[in-house]
Amino acid sequence: MEEGLHFVYTGNVFNREGDTTFCPACGASLIVRDWYAILSDRIGPDGCCPDCGAVVPGHW
Numbered sequence: 001m002e003e004g005l006h007f008v009y010t011g012n013v014f015n016r017e018g019d020t021t022f023c024p025a026c027g028a029s030l031i032v033r034d035w036y037a038i039l040s041d042r043i044g045p046d047g048c049c050p051d052c053g054a055v056v057p058g059h060w
C-alpha cells in the first residue's frame with residue numbers, strides 16, 4: 001500500500017467534487033475520495049445507498 005506512494009502537495013490541486021460518488025436516487029454523497037484516500041464510504045456491501053436503498057451503479 002505504501003510502496004511507491006508519494007506525498008505531493010505543491011500544485012497538486014484536484015477536484016474533490018469530481019471524485020465524489022453520489023446516490024443517483026437521493027443525491028446523498030456516498031463515496032468521497034481524496035486522491036488515494038477514501039474519506040467516506042457509505043455504500044453497503046450490496047452496493048446500495050444507505051439512505052434510500054437504491055442500487056448504486058459501479059464497482060465496489
Ligand SMILES: [Zn+2]
Pocket residue numbers: 023024025026027028049050051052053054
Ligand atoms: Zn440514496
